[in-house]
Amino acid sequence: MSLTVPFKQVDVFTEVPFKGNPVAVINFLDTDESEVTQEQLQAIANWTNLSETTFLFKPSDERYDYKLRIFTPQIELPFAGHPTIGSCNAFLEFTKNTTATSLVQECKAGAISLTINEGLISFKAALFDFEGISDEVITGYEQSLGLKFIAAPALLRTGPNWVVALVNDAETCFNANPNFAMITEQSKQNEHSGVILAGPKKNATVRNSYEIRAFCPVDTIDEDPVCGSGSVALARYLQELYKFEETTKITISQGGRLGRDGHIEATIMKEADGNTSYHVAGHAITVVNGKITL
Template identity: 75%
Template structure:
């Protein structure tokens, strides 16, 4: 492999550079996917050192706009939240598409529908399943986080396996200082990715507005700055808790303790056929724009 292709590093869940969660996006729209190996893609993702690096290819399915392959520094992922929003933003800029209102992304979990409205990019979740966990596991997590949870935490299958736990209020969430060593051992033991901790903002309805943090020390990420799949897990957890009967937006801030300032809207949508779907939306801004030499 010796070629130079367009590259962007996009900041997601923010409109201000350096305040969101970055994703590196390599434009392989003009490159045959069979011309690059899994090892080559992995080497690039290992080198950027970001939580995710993505590769845009021509779709193999005609109804999709592009195919996305998502890599962490260590492995390929079937799906990830902020990389999906950042890669859609990059795709629109690479193709100079300023008018699209809907896009379909082909990726490991299938076709993901995205909508674009007033600069806000939203994806529909392929998976958001709820599962209760035992009191013993809950007690252990309370010890690791160092706080009492106000409702019973649960395991949310969103691709990543997140535990969602609520504390009293946004301030309590912001000030939490987990024991990362203990939390890493516990989550590894239980096969959970990590913990999504959230507290309601008192200025709003406690059902709709949250401060959130995402801890995943077992995969070497003590704290993720702004987390798409985590916000999806939180929305699905709140639906179980509050049984919303109408379409509801959950607004989430995240990242303050890491000097970021991320903003996420996680929506619980009531479809015409009576089913419920989950959506995650945010802004994205291209910060680095150029070419990458392979």
Template identity: 55%
Template sequence: MAFILPFKQVDVFTNVPFKGNPVAVINCLNITEDQISSKQMQAVANWTNLSETTFIFKSSHPECHYKIRIFTPLNELPLAGHPMIGTCKAFLEFTETKNVSKMYCESKLGVIELSIASTGEISFKAPPADIEGIAAEASAGYQKSLGCEPVASPKLVRVGPKWVVFLVSDAEKCYGVNPDFAKLKHISNIFEHTGLILAGSKSGSMTNFEMRAFAPAEGVDEDPVCGSGSLALTRYLHDHFKYSETTQINITEGGRLGRDGHIKTCVSIIESETSYSTGGDAITIINGTISI
């Protein structure tokens, strides 16, 4: 049976059309999850050819407003950053929900809390993020594929996607790198990494960074503006700089792809509890339907 389902394409981490990172969102609230297969959802994600495509279902979790499924052109992901924000924006519009400050989404990593500011910015609190070193062979391979050296040891950060964070001397160095995507893909596949987050500080700042996200092993050579990558970078920076109080980090991304993404992340330190969040603006570009 074919279904005609509501469809939106939302531009995330921007308030200027076509300058952020688009996510396709399909509204499946009026069908059950067993009425559409993972194979069908993967086919749609391959067709949209965006870094991610999401599907909204009713959640059986009493706390959650909806359930999300997230697909790259090649695989399903347990969590991804800009799709979380764009899907929340789409859900609010699909359901005509207004004047809310909190939403809860069921994901493959559990319940995700989202906050909606009075300005319309949407952010979400990340699950705990593990950080660890990587093999010397992997580090050397990434250096060769990027053609530059890090200023600190690259580390693997698990935020759903498994990002290796690679910090270079400054924002200009980050912006100017021309990766060998075939080598990047090869290294990522060998070590089962999602990809690599490259970042450099602006004018020596500890809180302002240029970032780029490379995931050729997932079918995305360079993601325009990457939410999960910003969480991985923020976790890495906290490990590197040892922030002692709640700190906001401002990240720009996408210039090499003609975008102008702006991400706000936060390291929240309350007594002995530390958490991480990421967020920004989102605007709907396309409204329509899709036949599946």
């Protein structure tokens, strides 16, 4: 009993095809969720071989615009950054919606608020803690990366458990040649997902423009090309370090060493109620458009 439904492979954090981070999006908006099994969804995500494959379903109630299920080749995730932005873009195209300025995504992590502004799609990150790490572990990561950090790294649980570490400048970050076996060892010992390495760009007048790289060899890939959750982690880390008092946009470049050219905008937002929230925005473009047969 074969089922054929709409399919898109979307490039995220770029406006130029093949320069961002891809996500495969499968449109089950007209398929009852009970018609497909967990095993089928996992098998599809294993087969696409992308870091994430997502499935759009009708939402469970009308507070949400759609329900998103997100799978890596191995497991289902409660939430992920670039798949959320890519899937929102696909949802708008699938439903021929050209006017929406805000949407609510239902996913295992809860309700995710999305805003759309001239093609730039933004999500508000869920709350997460800032946690220090020991000097011994910091030294281990410095040795793994073959360089010195300019401030104490911290652990940010933004979905993955990212260690954020800052180096002197963007070039140092770009040129880093990590020892992936050593990072794997450190990550395993400390239950970390990987390291977000960031270096400030020279021309930035305030501390708000960075080159970053995401090393996650303990997972399936050594380096993630363009990373939404890592950008949230960096924004939160910078807030702790520099105590920004006003809403601040952090512009991030990522992926150059992998032949990509990703652009991420992370915002440290000062809310009217005095709280601080974290947002990640990026563009997305559909590269493959067609149908998939199950």
